[in-house]
Amino acid sequence: xxFDTAHAxxxxxxxxxxxxxxxxxxxxxxxxxxxxxxxxxxxxxGAAAKQxxxxxxxxxxxxxxRRFGGVTGYDMLLAETDPALVGFxxxxxxxxxxxxxPAALLKAHPGRFSLLHIKxxxxxxxxxxxxxGPPGAILGTGFIDYRPVFAAAKGVRHYFVExxxxxxxxxxxxxxxxxYAYLHSL
Numbered sequence: 001x002x003f004d005t006a007h008a009x010x011x012x013x014x015x016x017x018x019x020x021x022x023x024x025x026x027x028x029x030x031x032x033x034x035x036x037x038x039x040x041x042x043x044x045x046g047a048a049a050k051q052x053x054x055x056x057x058x059x060x061x062x063x064x065x066r067r068f069g070g071v072t073g074y075d076m077l078l079a080e081t082d083p084a085l086v087g088f089x090x091x092x093x094x095x096x097x098x099x100x101x102p103a104a105l106l107k108a109h110p111g112r113f114s115l116l117h118i119k120x121x122x123x124x125x126x127x128x129x130x131x132x133g134p135p136g137a138i139l140g141t142g143f144i145d146y147r148p149v150f151a152a153a154k155g156v157r158h159y160f161v162e163x164x165x166x167x168x169x170x171x172x173x174x175x176x177x178x179x180y181a182y183l184h185s186l
Contacts, residue, residue: 003052014049015089015115016042017059027063028131035064035073039080046085057087057115065098066129078109088112093119093164096144097134099127103148111155118183119162120144136164138175140182147186 006014019041020027025034042058049056058081064074078088090113092102106113120142124134139146139161153159161183163175170178 003049003054006054007052011054013055013057013087013115015057015059016045018061018063019058020063027061030063030066030073032068032073032076035068035076036080038073039077042077042081042086046082050085055087055114056085057089059089059115059117060091060094061131062094062098062129062133063131065095065100065127078112083112087114089115089117091117091119091162092144092146092149093117093121093136093162094133097121097124097127098129101148102144103152106149106152106154106156113153114155114157116149116153116156116159117162118146118149118159119164121164133164135166135168138163138170138182139179140185141178146183150186 002014018027019038020030020034022041023034023037025031025037042056046056058077060074064077065072088109090102090105095102095105118139120137120139121144122134122137123143161179163172163179167175
């Protein structure tokens with residue numbers, strides 16, 4: 001039914017913002033087995049999407065960057081999903097909150113990212129991989145430098161600006177204007 005809806009809307013890609021619940025995992029405490037299960041499920045969804053004439057991508061938050069020894073959950077998802085079936089929508093803001101440079105991720109995994117979420121946050125006190133994060137910020141007023149991200153974004157087809165609420169010091173329209181002005185300046 002979701003694929004039918006995507007076709008009706010003219011979408012070419014369907015995106016999951018997390019498969020934790022689908023594999024019975026709590027995002028705050030997911031273990032290695034949960035990430036292996038998410039990768040397997042993503043491959044099955046990707047195959048079904050491809051058969052339906054769509055592409056499938058995974059969207060990250062900061063929880064996917066939890067470390068298990070020398071590897072993160074996100075590393076597992078990248079390594080265990082079939083690039084022909086599963087793409088990635090890199091949420092640059094959440095990756096940065098977790099302590100990872102979005103540009104480095106793009107360079108390390110060429111061709112895996114076709115979509116980018118562009119957002120900014122106030123600098124966290126320390127990297128955070130538990131659910132939640134610091135307050136959102138208007139682009140260019142937080143701690144993420146997007147110049148290297150855009151330079152490394154080879155093969156990215158779509159960029160989405162996402163302003164994290166709550167809107168305390170500004171309205172959503174003010175944020176959109178300022179986000180646009182920042183991006184235009186780059």
